[in-house]
Amino acid sequence: MHKVLCFGDSNTWGTIPSVKGRYNEKERWPRLLASMLSDDFEIIEEGQPSRTAVHNMPFDGDKTGIRYLKACLESYSPDLVLIMLGTNDLKKKFNLTVDCIALGVHEIIEKTLSFKCIDNNNKLHVLLICPPPIFEVGHYAKIYQGGAAKSQLLAKSFHHVSKTLDCDFFDAGTVIHSCKKEGIHWQVEQHSVLAQALSVIIKKLFMRNKCE
Template sequence: MKTVLCFGDSNTWGYSPDLPRRYNENERWPMLLQQHLSPNYRIIEEGQNSRTTTLEDPYAPGKKGLDYLLPCLESHHPDLVIILLGTNDLKSRFNVTASDISKGVARLVEVVQKFEHAFMKSPPQVLLVSPAWVFELPTSMEGFTGAEEKSKQLAHYYQLRSQELGCHFLDAATFIQPCNIEGIHWQADQHAKLALKLATLIPTIMR
């Protein structure tokens, strides 16, 4: 059995942009991915609303991904970790550049790559996913002023970090778009797109 940990934010958790609910197990991408892969794979959902990479949110404690990643690895001993974070780092209150955000997510990659346990032959592999763009719209969620332009720069820097660290890379913005009314979260058809893409990619990583 090969275990895949999906470590992300609200777009991994399944936050619906147009209805006050969480997508169900037949809608959100990690569970769709489970359905597309063979029974030899076990998908672990680890999405959290407002999760950042390494930034401490003064208004929402407990959201820093770096603090939770190591305990999560120790709980699940995954063979592959998919890291899909960075959107919340775009919030204007953090005032960081796209390059800074990529360095934050690189810290998470390093935690995974350095994780060792006597029961594991080697550390997990990492697939670093650069998030979809954010759209600044009149109805966009509060707190993302200036986020759209930064979001368009993330893939460049994420790819640089993946090359430096020797991990796998995927640019979600090439095929995923947020809701064109809300601007941050993905509609169900976008979850389906990501699941299909990953279902094709993962077997090539975990041979």
């Protein structure tokens, strides 16, 4: 059984744009991903609204930060971790540069790759996913003031992080987009598109790793 841990924020959790609710198991991308893969894969959902890469103190903070990911690694012993963070770090109150956000992601991945699962001797792999750019519209416009321009630069910085740490990378913005009316979260069809793209990537990753 191949265990795949999906670690992210509200868009991994499944927040519905402009609605205080969550997409159901037939709509959000981790569950759709599970349905698109064979029974040889176990997809583990670990999305949480407002989760950040920087301000939750990686590996030394509250349950929404990388310390919680460490607990997940201990509990699930995954073979592959999909990490998609960075959107919440764009909030105006944090006043972070793109480089600072990328540095936070770098630390998360570095410590994840060095983690040794107690009951799994296989090498732990990471797929870094850059979230799609945001829009400064509606309710979130003031909260994310200045964030839209930064979000356009995340993919380049995250790709550099992946090359530095020799982990895999995917730019979600090449296949999906944030809700243009709400700005941050995704319409339901975007979840399906992302799941389809990731299912292809994950199959290739496990085939490659099997041959190594």
